[in-house]
Amino acid sequence: MTTEIRVLDAEDDLIAAANLFRTAMVGFPPLPQLAPGQITTLLEPGRTLGAFVDGQLVGTADAVTSGLTLPGGAVVGHAAVTHIGVLPSFTRRGVATELIHHQLRDIAARGEVVATLRASEATIYERYGYGVAGSTQTVEIHTARAALRPDVGTGGAVRLIDAAQAWEVLPRIYAENRSSRPGTIDRPDVWWHGLRLRTESASRASYVALHGEPGSETGFARYRPVDSETWFVSDKRTIVVEDFFAPSAEAYLGLLRFLLGLDLIDSVTFWMLPVDDPLPWLLIDRRAARVTAVHDETWLRIIDVPQALSARRYEGDSAVTIAVNDSLLPTNSGAFTIAPSGAEPADRRPELHVGVEGLAAVLLGGTTWHALAAGGLVRAEDPAALTVADQLFAVRDAPYAGFFF
Numbered sequence: 001m002t003t004e005i006r007v008l009d010a011e012d013d014l015i016a017a018a019n020l021f022r023t024a025m026v027g028f029p030p031l032p033q034l035a036p037g038q039i040t041t042l043l044e045p046g047r048t049l050g051a052f053v054d055g056q057l058v059g060t061a062d063a064v065t066s067g068l069t070l071p072g073g074a075v076v077g078h079a080a081v082t083h084i085g086v087l088p089s090f091t092r093r094g095v096a097t098e099l100i101h102h103q104l105r106d107i108a109a110r111g112e113v114v115a116t117l118r119a120s121e122a123t124i125y126e127r128y129g130y131g132v133a134g135s136t137q138t139v140e141i142h143t144a145r146a147a148l149r150p151d152v153g154t155g156g157a158v159r160l161i162d163a164a165q166a167w168e169v170l171p172r173i174y175a176e177n178r179s180s181r182p183g184t185i186d187r188p189d190v191w192w193h194g195l196r197l198r199t200e201s202a203s204r205a206s207y208v209a210l211h212g213e214p215g216s217e218t219g220f221a222r223y224r225p226v227d228s229e230t231w232f233v234s235d236k237r238t239i240v241v242e243d244f245f246a247p248s249a250e251a252y253l254g255l256l257r258f259l260l261g262l263d264l265i266d267s268v269t270f271w272m273l274p275v276d277d278p279l280p281w282l283l284i285d286r287r288a289a290r291v292t293a294v295h296d297e298t299w300l301r302i303i304d305v306p307q308a309l310s311a312r313r314y315e316g317d318s319a320v321t322i323a324v325n326d327s328l329l330p331t332n333s334g335a336f337t338i339a340p341s342g343a344e345p346a347d348r349r350p351e352l353h354v355g356v357e358g359l360a361a362v363l364l365g366g367t368t369w370h371a372l373a374a375g376g377l378v379r380a381e382d383p384a385a386l387t388v389a390d391q392l393f394a395v396r397d398a399p400y401a402g403f404f405f
């Protein structure tokens with residue numbers, strides 16, 4: 001079977017690819033009716049790939065140009081990979097592998113330093129060099145028990161805006177208040193367009209609350225009721241907070257108090273909070289908040305290891321030399337000495353050996369070298385080197401993006 005991979009640019013092809021992805025996902029709603037030309041506002045030109053077998057489109061992969069924050073604050077070129085799907089009648093014949101290899105070489109040719117994605121299954125992407133670099137937690141708060149401690153600050157004013165207005169305002173607030181957390185990503189326009197389309201075509205109640213003075217807001221929350229069929233008489237009225245963008249303490253407190261104080265609401269579910277969110281420490285009764293799930297969020301693929309290693313900041317006071325192996329992008333393979341002052345190619349004997357997927361998992365500080373070694377993803381010549389590496393890669397804030405794409 002010969003598979004031809006090419007960039008899709010005709011409107012019909014892009015719609016066919018979007019529908020193919022939905023067919024592959026099985027449980028996703030169909031693409032809503034689009035206006036002429038609208039598909040080109042939902043996908044970044046030049047980044048949608050199609051895989052053809054005997055002239056038939058059987059697979060697709062897509063990406064969007066973004067930026068990603070590394071520990072220390074540097075923002076590096078980032079491809080946000082999405083819409084990977086193969087028709088169920090053409091799976092397990094190497095189509096996705098060809099698409100993903102093609103895409104990774106394209107990302108490298110563009111000079112982007114990392115790629116990330118959200119994975120539908122945890123067993124697909126490690127073989128391509130992706131590792132889990134950050135996770136999120138889902139937290140459910142029982143509002144009747146959720147009194148805050150007396151010394152918790154008030155935060156600033158919060159106001160609701162018309163959902164239709166939101167799509168002008170939210171991209172500006174997000175861009176103007178970029179978080180310093182590692183793992184933070186830019187949200188390109190095509191995502192806002194897609195989110196708007198999904199929200200509006202779902203035709204259900206949905207609210208947007210903003211924190212801060214009009215024109216200089218510093219955060220927002222998008223939330224909606226769930227299971228609302230028996231809303232009037234229900235004693236379990238629940239809202240889910242789909243998007244909680246509160247990068248400052250003020251915004252966090254203002255929005256949290258607003259959501260917990262909503263009349264009628266018995267339960268507030270935050271879909272995606274950072275794993276180190278301070279919430280339990282704010283509550284008099286910490287069991288008012290229950291973690292109901294922890295999900296891998298950022299699957300990260302280092303495209304340019306020397307650049308990724310030299311752009312991030314390190315802690316601690318000792319150095320370690322690591323050997324990295326990348327069979328797909330071989331210029332990444334080599335030895336690097338990592339010190340508090342930075343990372344450089346090395347000709348010293350390495351103390352740790354890691355595949356590019358293992359390095360991806362520790363790049364943002366979302367896990368430890370010790371944990372990877374326990375799983376066989378790192379081989380240590382001397383166990384003390386793991387401790388040094390963990391000191392170097394430690395971060396203050398757990399990596400987090402807070403967005404599903």
Ligand SMILES: CC(C)(COP(=O)(O)OP(=O)(O)OC[C@H]1O[C@@H](n2cnc3c(N)ncnc32)[C@H](O)[C@@H]1OP(=O)(O)O)[C@@H](O)C(=O)NCCC(=O)NCCS
Nearest residue numbers: 024025084085086091092093094095096097118119120123
């Ligand atoms: C995931 C998907 C794109 C893989 O496509 P594919 O063309 O079957 O993949 P390939 O034939 O190139 O398989 C590559 C390897 O991954 C493995 N693999 C692929 N999908 C897998 C899955 N869902 N679970 C476990 N292993 C998987 C294959 O067994 C193969 O392993 P091998 O190299 O050891 O033989 C396809 O199954 C699909 O469209 N799934 C539904 C949509 C989806 O989940 N997309 C991902 C969104 S993040």
